[in-house]
Amino acid sequence: MAVNSKKIAVYVLAVFVLYVIITDPEKAGDYVTVGFEGISDAAAAIGDFMTWIANGGDS
Secondary structure (H helix, E strand, C coil), X not given: CCCCHHXXXXXXXXXXXXXXXXXXXXHHHHHHHHHHHHHHHXXXXXXXXXXXXXXXXXX
């Protein structure tokens, strides 16, 4: 039975995330905030791009 390397990577990542949350919850909250800001900015950029495409690609 070979252990799937993807499963190992997921377990290691989960342990790391739990370690960060337990040892420094304030910094973990900052990381989550930064992540959601990045996702929000990416969604806004995709929306702007789609609007630009819908308008015929004019500048």
